Amino acid sequence: MSESSDFQVPNNIGNPLQHLIDQYTRSYTLRYGIAAIGMFFAQVPQRVPALVVGVALDAILFAETPYTLPFVPNSLIPIATEPQIQFTVGLLVAAYLLDTGLNWAAGRVSGTARYWTLHDIRVDTFDALVTHHLRFFDNRQTGDVMSVLNNDVSNLAQFSENVFRGISFLSQLLVAFGLMLTLQSQLAVLLLLMPIMLALLSRWYTTRVEPIYEEVRKSVGLVNARLEDSINGIATVKSFAREDDERAAVEAASKEYRDRKWSAIRLRLTFDLSSWTISSFAFIGLFAIGSYMALNGAPALLGDSLTAGALLTFLLYTKSFYQPVRQLMLEVLDSYENALASSKRIVAILESDRLDPAAGHDLQVNAGHVEYDTVSFSYAGADEQTLSGVDFTVEPGSLVGIVGPTGAGKSTIMKLLFRFYDPDDGTIRIDGTDICDVSQRSLREHLGYVSQDPFLFYGTIRENIAYGVDDTDQTAIEEVATLAGAHEFVTQLGAGYSTQVGERGGDLSGGQRQRIAIARALLRDPPILILDEATSHIDNETERQIQRSIDALAGDRTIFVIAHRLSTVRNADQIIVVEDGRIIECGTHESLLDDSGTYADLWRVQVGKTDSVSDTFLDTTVGNRSGFDGETEEVFR
Numbered sequence: 191m192s193e194s195s196d197f198q199v200p201n202n203i204g205n206p207l208q209h210l211i212d213q214y215t216r217s218y219t220l221r222y223g224i225a226a227i228g229m230f231f232a233q234v235p236q237r238v239p240a241l242v243v244g245v246a247l248d249a250i251l252f253a254e255t256p257y258t259l260p261f262v263p264n265s266l267i268p269i270a271t272e273p274q275i276q277f278t279v280g281l282l283v284a285a286y287l288l289d290t291g292l293n294w295a296a297g298r299v300s301g302t303a304r305y306w307t308l309h310d311i312r313v314d315t316f317d318a319l320v321t322h323h324l325r326f327f328d329n330r331q332t333g334d335v336m337s338v339l340n341n342d343v344s345n346l347a348q349f350s351e352n353v354f355r356g357i358s359f360l361s362q363l364l365v366a367f368g369l370m371l372t373l374q375s376q377l378a379v380l381l382l383l384m385p386i387m388l389a390l391l392s393r394w395y396t397t398r399v400e401p402i403y404e405e406v407r408k409s410v411g412l413v414n415a416r417l418e419d420s421i422n423g424i425a426t427v428k429s430f431a432r433e434d435d436e437r438a439a440v441e442a443a444s445k446e447y448r449d450r451k452w453s454a455i456r457l458r459l460t461f462d463l464s465s466w467t468i469s470s471f472a473f474i475g476l477f478a479i480g481s482y483m484a485l486n487g488a489p490a491l492l493g494d495s496l497t498a499g500a501l502l503t504f505l506l507y508t509k510s511f512y513q514p515v516r517q518l519m520l521e522v523l524d525s526y527e528n529a530l531a532s533s534k535r536i537v538a539i540l541e542s543d544r545l546d547p548a549a550g551h552d553l554q555v556n557a558g559h560v561e562y563d564t565v566s567f568s569y570a571g572a573d574e575q576t577l578s579g580v581d582f583t584v585e586p587g588s589l590v591g592i593v594g595p596t597g598a599g600k601s602t603i604m605k606l607l608f609r610f611y612d613p614d615d616g617t618i619r620i621d622g623t624d625i626c627d628v629s630q631r632s633l634r635e636h637l638g639y640v641s642q643d644p645f646l647f648y649g650t651i652r653e654n655i656a657y658g659v660d661d662t663d664q665t666a667i668e669e670v671a672t673l674a675g676a677h678e679f680v681t682q683l684g685a686g687y688s689t690q691v692g693e694r695g696g697d698l699s700g701g702q703r704q705r706i707a708i709a710r711a712l713l714r715d716p717p718i719l720i721l722d723e724a725t726s727h728i729d730n731e732t733e734r735q736i737q738r739s740i741d742a743l744a745g746d747r748t749i750f751v752i753a754h755r756l757s758t759v760r761n762a763d764q765i766i767v768v769e770d771g772r773i774i775e776c777g778t779h780e781s782l783l784d785d786s787g788t789y790a791d792l793w794r795v796q797v798g799k800t801d802s803v804s805d806t807f808l809d810t811t812v813g814n815r816s817g818f819d820g821e822t823e824e825v826f827r
């Protein structure tokens with residue numbers, strides 16, 4: 191099991207979060223603009239009550255000062271006490287209605303903009319994932335990749351929500367500060383010390399927390415990958431009685447996540463404590479200085495004195511002043527760090543090299559002539575070449591068997607035909623066209639593939655057979671299912687073709703899944719069909735039945751069959767024997783037997799004639815039994 195892998199952001203992208211914002215918010219600029227303005231101005235009516243109550247207390251209850259309000263003409267304010275109370279209540283209700291209305295409207299507009307944007311990012315990221323070269327997935331675990339689509343996109347959602355909260359906090363600060371300036375400008379300016387101290391503190395916090403969050407993200411991916419591995423392989427885990435080891439592996443991954451997360455939380459707690467201390471002492475200090483000024487008048491440096499009502503307004507604002515600063519620093523910056531780490535992984539997927547499946551001209555297959563011209567290939571990071579100088583030609587409409595020991599490179603030869611990987615050297619041609627010059631989509635439309643462990647999607651058997659064709663009907667489905675030897679067992683299932691199958695085929699046997707996969711490939715009616723150990727889980731009688739169907743269906747179709755069981759390819763027009771990534775023999779069953787080479791020895795072993803096997807074969811194969819399939823090994827035991 192590999193460790194969690196890195197997601198590399200291309201060098202030309204400085205800040206991946208900024209990159210995502212630039213790319214994805216453009217279509218919703220108007221909505222974002224309206225939402226931001228709405229959020230900002232919703233704070234104006236929200237700050238009104240504290241000011242109005244302070245002024246009303248001084249004017250009505252203490253009768254200290256006249257009833258005057260900033261930005262409100264005196265002619266609008268009643269002179270008598272009772273109308274002043276009614277006027278105050280009216281102002282409070284109006285402020286409440288305006289505040290609620292603006293917040294509601296801005297919330298709606300920002301909600302649609304945000305969730306539409308995230309939807310676009312999620313779909314594009316998925317699209318980028320499925321169009322990536324298979325090489326991309328070789329080095330990564332499924333859980334790791336899935337956590338990008340789940341956790342990382344959710345982190346962006348959290349961040350986008352916090353950006354709007356940030357706008358609201360910022361507006362609270364500015365409006366409160368502006369109103370405090372109208373009441374006692376020197377004291378208001380003094381209070382600015384607090385956000386400056388918090389800003390410095392937050393700078394310290396963010397530089398320290400950023401690398402920790404990067405580590406947290408990686409360890410989440412590792413935990414997911416571990417869980418996915420253990421749960422997907424639960425049957426293997428149990429059969430080997432390795433529950434304790436799996437538990438230990440999950441525990442180790444989870445511990446790493448816990449420790450990294452705890453480091454991040456510890457740092458946040460320190461920041462939280464320090465910022466809370468600053469804001470609390472600022473509040474206490476304001477009360478002490480304000481009370482002194484209200485009783486004794488202001489000291490020389492602090493200008494005008496302060497009324498009791500104005501002190502109350504200042505104290506009420508302090509709550510709405512300090513709290514947003516803390517939240518701005520904690521929540522918004524915190525989620526910024528998270529979103530930055532997440533956006534790195536998203537952008538790495540969106541922007542890394544991938545192939546456009548539709549790029550290139552369309553492949554035209556008239557006959558189905560396939561040619562491998564000295565093809566060599568190595569998997570990334572492999573020490574040795576996986577394929578060396580593979581060279582063969584397949585006539586249209588012929589049946590080709592590919593045989594050889596485990597790991598010889600049989601499947602790899604076929605993967606190159608699909609362009610899951612491109613050759614390092616040499617060329618593969620179909621009907622004379624280099625497959626690297628045509629679009630992957632058109633190439634794959636002409637190829638049918640059945641693997642030894644076919645994947646069935648969640649859905650009915652009918653949907654699984656029809657996967658890959660847009661238009662089909664029940665008759666066509668039943669026809670191919672009959673050819674693939676699946677019809678009989680499917681009709682015996684409770685719901686027939688409507689039976690639901692789950693992940694990897696649910697409760698169907700390996701052979702049943704293979705037959706469904708063969709039917710699926712046949713329904714597409716491809717001119718070139720590849721069966722990669724497609725009959726490995728199928729009993730001899732069913733295999734013969736499928737063989738007959740395929741022979742009948744072959745017609746002018748070119749068919750490749752990768753097989754361990756040589757009887758499967760006995761009737762092939764051409765059998766290619768692969769060993770260590772090279773073609774060592776090639777011919778028909780009869781000609782290969784006449785040649786008395788590896789194939790002939792292998793055949794003798796499989797039919798039980800071990801006495802006539804050559805010494806060279808015994809030396810190379812018996813010395814290294816793992817090279818051949820179970821059946822061959824069985825004979826030697």
Ligand SMILES: Nc1ncnc2c1ncn2[C@@H]1O[C@H](COP(=O)(O)OP(=O)(O)OP(=O)(O)O)[C@@H](O)[C@H]1O
Pocket residue numbers: 328569570572576594595596597598599600601602603
């Ligand atoms: N995705 C991959 N990344 C790296 N190495 C790989 C990958 N797939 C296969 N290999 C290696 O390439 C070699 C050839 O593998 P391949 O699957 O083509 O062999 P094969 O002949 O089809 O084997 P089998 O009969 O067991 O299916 C093996 O050594 C294998 O370990």
